[in-house]
Amino acid sequence: MKARLFELADAYNRLFDLALDENVDLAAVEEGLQAVEGAMEEKVKNCIGLLRELEARRAAFRHEAERLTKQARFLDNRIKGIQGCAYRRWMPPANGR
Helix, strand or coil, X not given: CCCCHHHHHHHHHHHHHHHHXXXXXHHHHHHHHHHCXXXXXXXXXXXXXXXXXXXXXXXXXXXXXXHHHHHHHHHHHHHHHHHHHHHHHHCCCCCCC
């Protein structure tokens, strides 16, 4: 029995969810790929699409991680600057002058 288009889309959406789930091991994803019905050409196309989407998400996460790292460095420097300013203005000199 051939799967309908919406059934195939649903199967690949479930596979995508499996691939994103940190609690699911790779063997379960591989089993899911094997279980999808359809012509080999369609399976290959959909697998490539799945991989491209995962790669795009990975790139987006890496970009976001870089952005957040830069923001954290900025805040580190800002905190140090404010602490230095406060220390210079309100702390008495160490040599008693």
